[in-house]
Amino acid sequence: MNTKRQNYLNSVLTGFKGVVLFNEPMSQHTSFKIGGPAEALVFPENEAELSEIIRLARTKRVPLLMLGEGTNLLVRDGGIRGIVVSLSSKLAGDGFRNIVQIKEDAGGVYIYAGAGVSLPILLNYTVQKGLSGLEFAAGIPGSLGGAVIMNAGSYGKEIRDLLDSVRIVDRGGDIVELPAKGISLRYRSTHIPGIAVVGAVLRLQRGETERIRATIKEHLLRKKETQPVARPNAGSIFKNPEGMTAWKLIDSVGMRGASIGKAIVSERHTNFIINNGGAKARDVLSLIRLIGSRVERETGVTLELEVRIVGA
Numbered sequence: 001m002n003t004k005r006q007n008y009l010n011s012v013l014t015g016f017k018g019v020v021l022f023n024e025p026m027s028q029h030t031s032f033k034i035g036g037p038a039e040a041l042v043f044p045e046n047e048a049e050l051s052e053i054i055r056l057a058r059t060k061r062v063p064l065l066m067l068g069e070g071t072n073l074l075v076r077d078g079g080i081r082g083i084v085v086s087l088s089s090k091l092a093g094d095g096f097r098n099i100v101q102i103k104e105d106a107g108g109v110y111i112y113a114g115a116g117v118s119l120p121i122l123l124n125y126t127v128q129k130g131l132s133g134l135e136f137a138a139g140i141p142g143s144l145g146g147a148v149i150m151n152a153g154s155y156g157k158e159i160r161d162l163l164d165s166v167r168i169v170d171r172g173g174d175i176v177e178l179p180a181k182g183i184s185l186r187y188r189s190t191h192i193p194g195i196a197v198v199g200a201v202l203r204l205q206r207g208e209t210e211r212i213r214a215t216i217k218e219h220l221l222r223k224k225e226t227q228p229v230a231r232p233n234a235g236s237i238f239k240n241p242e243g244m245t246a247w248k249l250i251d252s253v254g255m256r257g258a259s260i261g262k263a264i265v266s267e268r269h270t271n272f273i274i275n276n277g278g279a280k281a282r283d284v285l286s287l288i289r290l291i292g293s294r295v296e297r298e299t300g301v302t303l304e305l306e307v308r309i310v311g312a
């Protein structure tokens with residue numbers, strides 16, 4: 001980014017009190033450890049500031065991308081133009097990482113959590129309070145905001161099963177509470193009529209702490225055995241086609257262990273691509289294209305991406 005562009009973004013962000021990192025390598029903010037620089041990575045202090053950034057980006061026509069913990073993202077090597085907003089980093093205001101019980105009735109126990117709360121921390125909170133419902137999320141990294149947008153799930157359950165309402169910032173920069181019923185939540189995709197998730201209310205049930213712990217332990221063990229959890233990756237690359245599993249299709253066309261540059265199809269889970277040290281986004285993208293075309297040619301199935309590809 002040249003000085004003129006940085007000065008322009010600086011002027012767009014005039015009055016913004018939170019932290020701004022210019023030219024920030026996204027490889028430091030994604031679980032893949034891949035990605036060129038974001039022109040401006042910003043960490044708002046509160047909802048009012050977040051609303052203001054969204055308004056400014058709109059009026060000044062600067063592209064804006066919401067970032068969670070970057071566990072489902074492939075950022076291209078050329079980086080991201082415009083403003084990237086993070087609510088999950090400690091550099092953003094604590095309010096985005098609040099968890100509070102708001103009510104309890106015959107329907108269950110209602111918890112409000114900020115979009116920046118990390119899913120493992122939220123899961124730990126539910127265990128401490130003896131609340132059941134989120135056990136499926138054991139081993140899913142990322143923030144609650146990302147989990148809502150991806151409708152994250154595992155073992156046949158997903159966020160939509162618990163979601164009571166979502167607090168968002170709409171396109172005009174206003175905060176709006178939306179009942180989950182009014183939102184389109186599909187398999188690994190949620191459409192919100194707005195730009196940012198700032199928090200969500202989840203409906204949980206009172207449960208037995210020991211049973212909750214045991215289920216979580218079982219899930220974590222299974223993930224450890226079946227996923228390359230210790231290597232940089234972005235989770236499942238492709239969605240499972242209806243009635244099929246992507247990893248089996250990929251395996252059936254002989255792609256286990258296939259590599260381009262430093263990007264490798266995991267031996268442990270063929271729907272995961274690993275960054276074997278210094279992989280470029282272009283390596284991963286070439287590997288994704290190769291897998292997709294081979295699966296299509298040999299099985300007739302078109303795989304759809306689960307991982308989100310952003311940047312230039």
Ligand SMILES: Cc1cc2nc3c(=O)[nH]c(=O)nc-3n(C[C@H](O)[C@H](O)[C@H](O)COP(=O)(O)OP(=O)(O)OC[C@H]3O[C@@H](n4cnc5c(N)ncnc54)[C@H](O)[C@@H]3O)c2cc1C
Nearest residue numbers: 068069070071072142143145146147149152153196197235
């Ligand atoms: C080892 C590993 C295992 C995984 N296992 C699973 C699994 O079992 N099941 C599963 O579903 N996923 C899994 N994932 C994928 C990933 O963890 C989930 O999709 C997660 O919910 C993404 O959250 P995030 O905060 O990292 O979002 P990011 O990757 O940062 O973003 C994902 C999308 O959400 C948007 N977004 C993020 N925060 C906000 C916000 N506050 N407002 C508006 N938009 C926002 C982003 O713009 C992007 O489009 C796995 C990933 C890894 C690395």
